[in-house]
Amino acid sequence: MDDERAPICDPLFHLSTLVDFFVKGAVMAGWELYDRLIDEMPKDVLVRSACMGAHWSYVEADCGTGVASTCRGGTRERLEDMVARPLCEIAKLSKSWDFEVASLGVAAINAWYNRCECLDYCAVKFGFSCCGKPDLQSDPFQYLPRRFKEFELQKGRQPRVVSVGRFPGDKNIAESSDYLVLERSLREGYNLPDSACEYVIPEADFVLITGMTEANKTLPRLLELASKAYTILIGPSATLAAPLFLADVDEIAGSIVEDSEQVKSFIELGNSPLRSGGMRVCVLS
Structure with missing residues (x-):
């Protein structure tokens, strides 16, 4: 896989967020917050590597690397290989009730959003x-x-x-x-x-x-x-x-x-x- 990173945010990125911006403070019930974060991620950015560490976890993707603290507790879930899978698919793990697995999901979300390009946008x-x-x-x-x-x-x-x-x-x-x-x-x-x-x-x-x-x-x-x-x-x-x-x-x-x-x-x-x-x-x- 080459080192070319994903391009900066698409002009339509966060379009739904822009439309809803003036209702800030509306309660996001259930999975709405997680679904919104995941749904607005691209489908063609792939995972390069991932690690669930003792205290921290990371997910590296075409666009960059995201980290999250490894959260303990919850149920136990078996993980499959993440390499070359869509980053947005791994981000869905944030909804897992195995909190260690969910930590990888949050790291995947952060790999997309916690970048200079997205912050500038x-x-x-x-x-x-x-x-x-x-x-x-x-x-x-x-x-x-x-x-x-x-x-x-x-x-x-x-x-x-x-x-x-x-x-x-x-x-x-x-x-x-x-x-x-x-x-x-x-x-x-x-x-x-x-x-x-x-x-x-x-x-x-x-x-x-x-x-x-x-x-x-x-x-x-x-x-x-x-x-x-x-x-x-x-x-x-x-x-x-x-x-x-x-x-x-x-x-x-x-x-x-x-x-x-x-x-x-x-x-x-x-x-x-x-x-x-x-x-x-x-x-x-």
């Missing part, structure tokens, strides 16, 4: 703001405390912030807000079990959601609960795509793969791709 076509510079503007844990301070000056109180999953480097968030962390397996530093989401998220001003929720299928319900809050989807698993804004995400802090070989090597060795030097954080809002 979204910025031009829909007026989204896209920041991918290696500075404080692309690190939500650096710029959010400033927003929280502005909120406090306006409202006379610290904002209520709920984080679904704990993120490295969230110390500044915790110090500048009324901060709650929800996690399935409680450990020191976690405030409440994830089942508390039904009670605390509707009262939040800001909600931070790990991109891993795409694989474990909790994202649609979390977005529904967070409809009154400013919601940010965070992490390398987060898909940088317009349909998520229709589902009431306000901001996405995801990543794009710039050095595929370096990222793949780190994942295959059980290391974080964020430490590979081959990824760049991008914020789409």
Whole structure:
């Protein structure tokens, strides 16, 4: 297979999203969010390689490479060889109830959407703001405390912030807000079990959601609960795509793969791709 990558987004790319853009915030029930992401992927982009790592997974395709955190749990499902199969077909694995398999599906989705070409297209076509510079503007844990301070000056109180999953480097968030962390397996530093989401998220001003929720299928319900809050989807698993804004995400802090070989090597060795030097954080809002 040659090294020629898939062309940039087709002029009709996201046409249905453009038509529906003015109904942002409409609830996407059931599989609607996943179906929209998958249906708008091309049918002729093929998978070159894939790996389900101990902590991270990747799918490399003609268009580029996507990554996702390997999510544990769910049912058990046997996988077939993915090489030379359509990327959109592998993306359908995101709907699997075997969460490890679903992680590969999310990585396949990200292989298409988390690319400079698609981000540039979204910025031009829909007026989204896209920041991918290696500075404080692309690190939500650096710029959010400033927003929280502005909120406090306006409202006379610290904002209520709920984080679904704990993120490295969230110390500044915790110090500048009324901060709650929800996690399935409680450990020191976690405030409440994830089942508390039904009670605390509707009262939040800001909600931070790990991109891993795409694989474990909790994202649609979390977005529904967070409809009154400013919601940010965070992490390398987060898909940088317009349909998520229709589902009431306000901001996405995801990543794009710039050095595929370096990222793949780190994942295959059980290391974080964020430490590979081959990824760049991008914020789409």
